[in-house]
Amino acid sequence: xxxxxxxxxxxETRHGTELTLxxxxxxxxxxxxxxxxxxxxxxxxSGLLEDGIGFAALAVxxxxxxxxxxxxxxxxxxxxAIALNGIGLVLIHRLDLAATTRAHxxxxxxxxxxxxxxxxxxxxxxxxxxGVLVVIRDHRRLQSLxxxxxxxxxxxxxxxxxxPASHSTVNGARIWVRFGxxxxxxxEIAKLALEVFFAGYLVRKRDVLxxxxxxxxxxxxxxxxxxxxxxxxxxxxxxxxxRESDLxxxxxxxGIFVAMLYIATGRRSWLLIGLVLFVAxxxxxxxxxxxxxxxxxxxxxxxxxxxxxxxxxxxxQGLFGQATGGIFGxxxxxxxxxxxxxxxxxxxxSTIGEELGLAGLMAxxxxxxxxxxxxxxxxxxxxxxxxxxxxxxLAFGFALQVFVQVGGVTRLIxxxxxxxxxxxxxxxxxxxxxxxxxxxxxxxDAARRPAPELPAIPDExxxxxxxx
Amino acid sequence: xxxPLRHVAIAALLMFAALLINSNVVQVVQASSLRxxxxxxxxxxxxYSDHRGPIEVAGKxxxxxxxxxxxxxYLRTYPGGAAYAPVTGYYSLVIGASGIEQAEDxxxxxxxxxxxxxxxxxxxxxxxxxxxxxILTLNPKAQQxxxxxxxxxxxxxxxxxxxxxxILALATSPSYDPSxxxxxxxxxxxxxxHQLLHAPGxxxxxxxxxxxxxPGSLFKIVTASAAFSSGKFTPNTVVxxxxxxxxxxxxxxxxxxxxxxxxxxxTVANAFRISCNTAFAGIGLKVGIRALAAQAKAFGIGSSLxxxxxxxxxxxxxxxxxxxxxLSAIGQYDDALTPxxxxxxxxxxxxxxxxxxxxxxxxxxxxDASVLSRAQPHVLRRAVSPAVATEVTHIMELVxxxxxxxxxxxxxIEVAGKTGTAQHGTASQHLPPHAWFVAFAPAQHPTIAVAVLVExxxxxxxxxxxxxxxxxxxxxxxxxxxxx
Numbered sequence: 035x036x037x038x039x040x041x042x043x044x045x046e047t048r049h050g051t052e053l054t055l056x057x058x059x060x061x062x063x064x065x066x067x068x069x070x071x072x073x074x075x076x077x078x079x080s081g082l083l084e085d086g087i088g089f090a091a092l093a094v095x096x097x098x099x100x101x102x103x104x105x106x107x108x109x110x111x112x113x114x115a116i117a118l119n120g121i122g123l124v125l126i127h128r129l130d131l132a133a134t135t136r137a138h139x140x141x142x143x144x145x146x147x148x149x150x151x152x153x154x155x156x157x158x159x160x161x162x163x164x165g166v167l168v169v170i171r172d173h174r175r176l177q178s179l180x181x182x183x184x185x186x187x188x189x190x191x192x193x194x195x196x197x198p199a200s201h202s203t204v205n206g207a208r209i210w211v212r213f214g215x216x217x218x219x220x221x222e223i224a225k226l227a228l229e230v231f232f233a234g235y236l237v238r239k240r241d242v243l244x245x246x247x248x249x250x251x252x253x254x255x256x257x258x259x260x261x262x263x264x265x266x267x268x269x270x271x272x273x274x275x276x277r278e279s280d281l282x283x284x285x286x287x288x289g290i291f292v293a294m295l296y297i298a299t300g301r302r303s304w305l306l307i308g309l310v311l312f313v314a315x316x317x318x319x320x321x322x323x324x325x326x327x328x329x330x331x332x333x334x335x336x337x338x339x340x341x342x343x344x345x346x347x348x349x350x351q352g353l354f355g356q357a358t359g360g361i362f363g364x365x366x367x368x369x370x371x372x373x374x375x376x377x378x379x380x381x382x383x384s385t386i387g388e389e390l391g392l393a394g395l396m397a398x399x400x401x402x403x404x405x406x407x408x409x410x411x412x413x414x415x416x417x418x419x420x421x422x423x424x425x426x427x428l429a430f431g432f433a434l435q436v437f438v439q440v441g442g443v444t445r446l447i448x449x450x451x452x453x454x455x456x457x458x459x460x461x462x463x464x465x466x467x468x469x470x471x472x473x474x475x476x477x478x479d480a481a482r483r484p485a486p487e488l489p490a491i492p493d494e495x496x497x498x499x500x501x502x
Numbered sequence: 503x504x505x506p507l508r509h510v511a512i513a514a515l516l517m518f519a520a521l522l523i524n525s526n527v528v529q530v531v532q533a534s535s536l537r538x539x540x541x542x543x544x545x546x547x548x549x550y551s552d553h554r555g556p557i558e559v560a561g562k563x564x565x566x567x568x569x570x571x572x573x574x575x576y577l578r579t580y581p582g583g584a585a586y587a588p589v590t591g592y593y594s595l596v597i598g599a600s601g602i603e604q605a606e607d608x609x610x611x612x613x614x615x616x617x618x619x620x621x622x623x624x625x626x627x628x629x630x631x632x633x634x635x636x637i638l639t640l641n642p643k644a645q646q647x648x649x650x651x652x653x654x655x656x657x658x659x660x661x662x663x664x665x666x667x668x669i670l671a672l673a674t675s676p677s678y679d680p681s682x683x684x685x686x687x688x689x690x691x692x693x694x695x696h697q698l699l700h701a702p703g704x705x706x707x708x709x710x711x712x713x714x715x716x717p718g719s720l721f722k723i724v725t726a727s728a729a730f731s732s733g734k735f736t737p738n739t740v741v742x743x744x745x746x747x748x749x750x751x752x753x754x755x756x757x758x759x760x761x762x763x764x765x766x767x768x769t770v771a772n773a774f775r776i777s778c779n780t781a782f783a784g785i786g787l788k789v790g791i792r793a794l795a796a797q798a799k800a801f802g803i804g805s806s807l808x809x810x811x812x813x814x815x816x817x818x819x820x821x822x823x824x825x826x827x828x829l830s831a832i833g834q835y836d837d838a839l840t841p842x843x844x845x846x847x848x849x850x851x852x853x854x855x856x857x858x859x860x861x862x863x864x865x866x867x868x869x870d871a872s873v874l875s876r877a878q879p880h881v882l883r884r885a886v887s888p889a890v891a892t893e894v895t896h897i898m899e900l901v902x903x904x905x906x907x908x909x910x911x912x913x914x915i916e917v918a919g920k921t922g923t924a925q926h927g928t929a930s931q932h933l934p935p936h937a938w939f940v941a942f943a944p945a946q947h948p949t950i951a952v953a954v955l956v957e958x959x960x961x962x963x964x965x966x967x968x969x970x971x972x973x974x975x976x977x978x979x980x981x982x983x984x985x986x
Contacts, residue, residue, distance in 0.1 A: 296506050387525065399521055444525050
């Protein structure tokens, strides 16, 4: 852990490191872009220069914004996100090419390409990223928005369930808000709002949640009335699951809540209660919710001849792709990731496994792990409890989302409908992840900023300074 | 808060460790079994983008791969078209492969072990691996004559070189163009395949090898062979030839074709020439079911074959009771032959009683034209003695000279043949009969044996006979090879 989560000493700015890594991420993206083009046309991509300069400008702009607005922030977080976003763009472009080829072979005209739109989303995402850094100069200001965040988060969460299906359902999952040509997944933003709410709420209630209770068999069990919040979160998760058919978000919200509750209180009994509720919820869902039961069956028997051409087709084809990729992959543009339905959203991990191989998939996972560990590290070092809780919630939620998403595609756990942060095609996901990154950078900046003249928690930081 | 936060960090690490270990399991440990799964179309796609070798007939490609600009780098085309379809089969992205495309896939795809070193050097030098070529035994003139002869009817033609078993023609009708199933447009393939599956006459079925038909009087070649082999009959033996024959143990009367008389009594040779049913039913009863069954088996009836296409086994019921024995002897009851089996019976008589194994592949070659394998003609079995073969040849010549098969006469060349007009179906009186003809020529030194089947009498319908419908087709195929 220390190797990947060892930021420089507090008070040091490392702009040079960040710029180098940002440029490396840009070069990495352009190498992948060229590789796809070489595989398809044996030539350099036609717009390499323009696209390259454009993407580099975008990345450097983000870097300059961080240098200006969060000078002490961790230098690894932004380059890692740019690398993931860039590789995602290349993979989506690569799947566009495959779709065009298939359409031509079938004698149809090609559909709209997704990569240009994803590039637009990237620009908006980075603008949102800079915007958050500009508006939120101190993350503690978010604490005053605790209950506003709750209302906004819950509203966004239940919005699809309240709208008629025609405005909320895409491919069976009721997680969208659609009006005219515009559509977004409010759950992605709701997740951030609820993390703010959890952090603010738990900071206020942590004492009573941590201390009150009775000791039973070595565990301090909470009082019955303090169980309210966790039961509420659990009920909300089950509601999302049954009303919106969104297994992934349901799991994610509950997991984030229990983790933050544990961090806030340090009481293992919360973990136990969370686990019991999770297991009970899972069994009940497998038993009573038809589409959850189907997901579990697909997970257990993806190669069953009875379902391999329909229900488990996607998972089976994804696994075939990963197996075809083997250790080093087919090379970008040389596999058939397009044989997997929704390869550029749900199954982008199997595209990586097929074309970049086990090596590529492990490298991508390591980049994610880097973001998670640096985020948790910032949470530990930051000086205020709210910042610690918020940072931990954001970073752990990010980790849980990657785990549930990639775990589903690689058949570690049943498949859910989450997006892979920064890689999957889709505006809501990309923008909310850039906002998440801005919040992490804000907390990291606060953590590593030299102790202010009048420190918020003078004793603790003073002790640290004198020790050095 | 830091202690629980560190625990959460460890939990996050463990989740990533689980992901990393699991992707190792999928992409390394389970990889080979996942790749081998029949539902993994990637394997077919990658195979499809290699340069597959051609299938050749007399120096010309009847199937070949041409370079394209789409992601599947080669398109399989069939210059041989529908005429060669039952032999080449198709090679389709969507529905798999059939025919020689399937049977010789390893050579064509270049995965045959004989091509191992060639393939290895291609992989190392970065050249697109190429498949080997398959050279067929077919004679293009005979094949074209056979396919043309079947135009507009349902039926099949098989021609063999009697001394080797090499297949000179193998045609079926109706047929289809394999190119339509080998495009890169899967929607179009599915549409075409669906149409072909439901098209009248089942064009995807190779009638020559995979369907069996009642042989009718054609079977008298087998009955005559059994009779001469028994020693009880010669071509000159006089046998009863009544207008109608009461089948033993029943009140059923067997009639001659069209209710004709065969003159009350006549020689075996003459009964064969005019295809007299009552005479041959009587001969069959005298020879007995055991000798008939043994003779049928000696011609290969009941055995399946690969040429290398799989061939359905022809049938003869060796447990027939006496009335059914009489019917079996004239090719009714349970008798059923593939057109290939019928050609093999003719070729065996032509080859002095020795049956050669039929084969379609003359040789296989590596991409550099070096020979990988060459066909070795081999004997399947001896069906009759040379003396009996000579006697059967003699009576078959009479059929063409002045009997039911005069339509197969070729000026200056002696042709031996036998007609068959097989009633079939449950309401057999109303369904038009299948028309058969089996022949070989030149009768004394045969270089070609041919069998023709036309389902349901072809264009003549219920007026059809083997002599009128099938014999002219057999004649044109023989002419294509012998030159006339």
